[in-house]
Amino acid sequence: MHTTPKGLRLHIGIFGRRNAGKSSVLNAVTGQGAAIVSEVPGTTTDPVEKAMELLPLGPVLFIDTAGIDDVGALGEQRVARTRQAIERTDVAVLVAEAGRWDAFEDELLAELKSAGVPVIAVMNKIDLAPAGAAAAGVDPAPDVQVVRMCATRSEGVTDFKEALLRVVPDSFLAPPAILGDLLAPGQMAVLVVPIDLEAPKGRLILPQVQSIRDVLDNDAYCAVVKERELRDLLDNLKRPPALVVTDSQAFLKVAADTPDDIPMTSFSILFARFKGDLETFVAGAARIDELRPGDRVLIAEACTHHPIGEDIGTVKIPRWLTQYVGGKLAFDFLRGRDFPADLGAYRLVVHCGSCTFNRRQLLTRILRCRQAGVPITNYGVAIAASLGILPRALSPFPGLRPAAGS
Ligand SMILES: Nc1nc2c(ncn2[C@@H]2O[C@H](COP(=O)(O)OP(=O)(O)OP(=O)(O)O)[C@@H](O)[C@H]2O)c(=O)[nH]1
Numbered sequence: 553m554h555t556t557p558k559g560l561r562l563h564i565g566i567f568g569r570r571n572a573g574k575s576s577v578l579n580a581v582t583g584q585g586a587a588i589v590s591e592v593p594g595t596t597t598d599p600v601e602k603a604m605e606l607l608p609l610g611p612v613l614f615i616d617t618a619g620i621d622d623v624g625a626l627g628e629q630r631v632a633r634t635r636q637a638i639e640r641t642d643v644a645v646l647v648a649e650a651g652r653w654d655a656f657e658d659e660l661l662a663e664l665k666s667a668g669v670p671v672i673a674v675m676n677k678i679d680l681a682p683a684g685a686a687a688a689g690v691d692p693a694p695d696v697q698v699v700r701m702c703a704t705r706s707e708g709v710t711d712f713k714e715a716l717l718r719v720v721p722d723s724f725l726a727p728p729a730i731l732g733d734l735l736a737p738g739q740m741a742v743l744v745v746p747i748d749l750e751a752p753k754g755r756l757i758l759p760q761v762q763s764i765r766d767v768l769d770n771d772a773y774c775a776v777v778k779e780r781e782l783r784d785l786l787d788n789l790k791r792p793p794a795l796v797v798t799d800s801q802a803f804l805k806v807a808a809d810t811p812d813d814i815p816m817t818s819f820s821i822l823f824a825r826f827k828g829d830l831e832t833f834v835a836g837a838a839r840i841d842e843l844r845p846g847d848r849v850l851i852a853e854a855c856t857h858h859p860i861g862e863d864i865g866t867v868k869i870p871r872w873l874t875q876y877v878g879g880k881l882a883f884d885f886l887r888g889r890d891f892p893a894d895l896g897a898y899r900l901v902v903h904c905g906s907c908t909f910n911r912r913q914l915l916t917r918i919l920r921c922r923q924a925g926v927p928i929t930n931y932g933v934a935i936a937a938s939l940g941i942l943p944r945a946l947s948p949f950p951g952l953r954p955a956a957g958s
């Protein structure tokens with residue numbers, strides 16, 4: 553968890569007046585009592601750093617600073633050190649007491665903006681704000697995300713994380729490789745691409761094309777075959793491939809035709825890692841074992857492509873899950889950009905490969921599911937789990953283990 557070099561962590565600086573609740577906001581967001589909190593203004597005297605994994609965003613470094621309205625000679629040094637913290641901040645959190653946004657906050661905001669740092673304004677202590685006081689706060693500027701919180705009761709934490717995902721610079725959301733990192737230069741991958749009714753006429757689909765490009769970018773190479781020719785190809789190779797990747801629909805046949813010692817996975821699992829958070833999806837798949845007949849499952853697709861023949865999302869996944877559970881499940885289907893505000897009715901969300909989404913969009917959905925306490929998994933992981941071959945499909949990722957039974 554702490555292996556990510558500090559320079560690669562998103563640095564989140566927390567600024568504001570003394571006693572506004574900066575350290576309390578840090579504790580609420582991290583869910584840990586890392587920072588000392590007290591009613592005495594000036595409790596935090598020097599910037600305090602806290603490295604952690606903030607799901608679903610990834611590795612971050614919080615910098616809790618001393619109140620910048622600090623007074624006296626000692627105070628001036630503290631203010632200087634707080635100002636230095638701005639220089640290493642990627643995202644700034646300006647904490648104010650709800651209903652108390654004055655010239656001081658405006659100046660601090662202007663300073664942060666002139667440093668080119670995106671800002672989240674936290675109106676904290678909403679519990680103390682007079683009832684009806686215009687929802688306890690002003691909206692400082694159109695380009696500033698405003699979050700209302702009661703840090704001591706951990707209220708507003710999810711809103712805070714959503715705001716964070718919105719303002720995080722793109723470079724911090726840069727995805728890992730698709731599969732290039734699983735191949736050394738000069739190694740070979742075999743990509744299994746079924747050409748069935750759902751395959752578009754005359755071309756390959758985007759995830760397949762992106763995978764080929766990623767292999768080439770990493771000085772490796774690949775062979776592309778339909779599932780029928782896989783066995784023949786493997787028999788004719790002088791060296792076994794370093795990796796076999798299949799479309800999920802041909803999982804069982806490809807698993808049967810690929811020798812056990814060759815790592816094997818699916819495009820959908822590769823994209824779960826590339827676009828989202830494979831670990832979360834693998835953890836979410838454990839819920840499949842707990843599903844009971846009658847449970848409600850949301851199948852969510854990022855785009856509104858038209859299903860042809862037996863569609864994977866509306867037909868195949870429901871069938872596989874139903875067979876696995878041994879009884880009828882209640883499925884809802886969702887296509888496109890809208891994600892339901894209320895996910896509470898669902899026992900599980902199964903998401904498509906999100907090839908048309910960027911990482912920020914999928915991570916936001918993962919966050920919503922977390923907030924609702926609903927496990928989320930994706931097509932490739934769910935299919936592998938319901939076919940009983942998830943451990944095999946995770947063989948290229950030795951650090952990831954499915955929960956027992958899935
Ligand atoms: N009622 C209420 N009190 C809060 C809230 N957040 C923080 N407090 C209280 O406000 C006081 C100051 O909180 P801190 O988190 O230490 O504030 P800080 O901004 O870090 O203060 P300094 O480090 O002194 O600059 C403490 O007594 C907290 O318990 C809140 O949302 N509601």
Ligand code: SF4
Nearest residue numbers: 855904905906907908
């Ligand atoms: S966004 Fe989802 S539904 Fe649309 S093509 Fe990609 S994987 Fe399929």
Ligand SMILES: [Mg+2]
Nearest residue numbers: 574575595596
């Ligand atoms: Mg403090």
